[in-house]
Amino acid sequence: MYDLIIRNGTVVTGEYTAKLDVAVKDGKIAAIGRLEGEAGEEVNAEKLLVFPGGVDCHAHLNEPGYTWREDYEHGTKAAAAGGVTTIVDMPLQNTPSLVDTDAFDNKVRVLEGKSYVDYAFWGGLIDHNLDQIEPLARRGVAALKSFISPSSPDYPSTPIPVAYEAMKKAARLDLLLGFHCEDYAMISYWEKQAREAEKNSWRSYLDARPVIAEELAVQNILDMAKETGARIHICHVSHPSVAERIKKARQEGVRVTAETCPHYLIFTEEDVEKNGGLFKCSPPLRKKEDMEKLWDYLKDGTLESIVSDHSPAAPYEKSDNLTVWETWGGISGLQTGLQIMYEYGVRRRGMSLELLAKLMGEKAAENFQIPCKGKLEPGYDADIVLFDPNKEWEITPDSLYYLNPISAFCGLKGTGMAAATYVRGKLVYKDGVFYEKQGKLIRYDGQHRVAD
Ligand SMILES: [Zn+2]
Structure with missing residues (x-):
């Protein structure tokens, strides 16, 4: 059984864009395709783009x-x-x-x-x-x-x-x-x-x-x-x-x-x-x-x-x-x-x-030789962004989470932004709400780079 399946989203990778499901197990992407099977949690990503983190x-x-x-x-x-x-x-x-x-x-x-x-x-x-x-x-x-x-x-x-x-x-x-x-x-x-x-x-x-x-x-x-x-x-x-x-x-x-x-x-x-x-x-x-x-x-x-x-x-x-x-x-x-x-x-x-x-x-x-990052592919870390291509935005100080919410980008308007973000299969952000911190140090161990 998978931990999570993100269903019906439009998966975007460097190689293709297609309507597919993404399954996550133990923090990794376990499968991508038209997936049967059960998961601890299912997320409907209809109308959303599914990007690699x-x-x-x-x-x-x-x-x-x-x-x-x-x-x-x-x-x-x-x-x-x-x-x-x-x-x-x-x-x-x-x-x-x-x-x-x-x-x-x-x-x-x-x-x-x-x-x-x-x-x-x-x-x-x-x-x-x-x-x-x-x-x-x-x-x-x-x-x-x-x-x-x-x-x-x-x-x-x-x-x-x-x-x-x-x-x-x-x-x-x-x-x-x-x-x-x-x-x-x-x-x-x-x-x-x-x-x-x-x-x-x-x-x-x-x-x-x-x-x-x-x-x-x-x-x-x-x-x-x-x-x-x-x-x-x-x-x-x-x-x-x-x-x-x-x-x-x-x-x-x-x-x-x-x-x-x-x-x-x-x-x-x-x-x-x-x-x-x-x-x-x-x-x-x-x-x-x-x-x-x-x-x-x-x-x-x-x-x-x-x-x-x-x-x-x-x-x-x-x-x-x-x-x-x-x-x-x-x-x-x-x-x-x-x-x-x-x-x-x-x-x-x-x-x-x-x-x-x-x-x-x-x-x-x-x-930067960071393994298992940057792609939606089985075996890679389940770092996933659900992106709403129809969401209108304006960048304002109120919308920025920086310690000092000032930026040259304030005042810009557009359409399409991240709606939810997963780090190694765990939800860290969704619609303005933050969940548990998941960040780990990625370091070189003398032979190859690994997450601590
Ligand atoms: Zn710099």
Whole structure:
């Protein structure tokens, strides 16, 4: 007997969309088809889409340490409500930053039992922790994150030669290295010039972070990856010309994967100039024609994952009282990725449901080698989202479960959103109500990644 059967829903996977039943047993998907047989519980999913749970491989949950911005209680509630069942949490805006094994162990302890959804950790690669790459890999990080752009004082940027040394080490371990690509020298130079000239408009901010800075940085990373054979991941690609370089490098055999975020696909630099703080992120938003072109790189598979880069802040850190340079750079989006991509991708641009399923989790699980996630297939974890394609929504502060319910996405309207979310076969969210926390740490055990 199955534990659960979800009947009559329209199952969506990266490969097909079909009206089928999904059976769950012991937290795993046991069967998909026209199913006979009994279950402890039956759910009628008539009129609903049945998606694999989302895998967001770029989110900043900020705990431990920066919990005035976000924490696991709120952040993972938001994830569950938005159909995300696995997050890969970033190592910065943590105290301590996750750049050594002590910090890893501490974070494991602090977060025990606090998450609604499953989670894995990014470790950090900074300017002076090359000796921690192997220990962190053995401890269980999914990947290492590095800034070759300006970063924050407690999370120093990685100089190019250190990134190169790191790639050589990571290649031997087959460990994924992720990079924030904006050229350090260029951005520092132009920002300093603007500040000295007291050019403090949002236009000045945008001008200090031009596309060439992202292109130059990504090309350096691609060239080094080509030589070292390292597996690399380019974070938050903001511009089609950057995507084009990634595409070419992949054709030449570079082991590169890449992601982008909903904000780069629907907002433009006009939004930054008009609305300021809430739209500040880096790389910054780009011109309308570039935003339009970025969609092509989803279709052709260059940009494989949609991630939130959920990077929350307290309201005062986004306030107009701060200069454009002091304002916190980051956009909160962990809860809203699926509904936005359904509205702007599927409904408005005719994106296929199969591509949406790939973008929201299947490829991320594959690229980050998270086993049993991102697909609806027998043997996979029963991470399931029941999605109501007819439900109308407006994103408002009231609708957001973040600790700080502010976001550039507030005010958007659309149709289609998650109605219920299951983690390993257990209901964690349904129609505005949350159930027991189910989140477990996913870690590398020295040979393969497993849930604890
Ligand atoms: Zn980020």
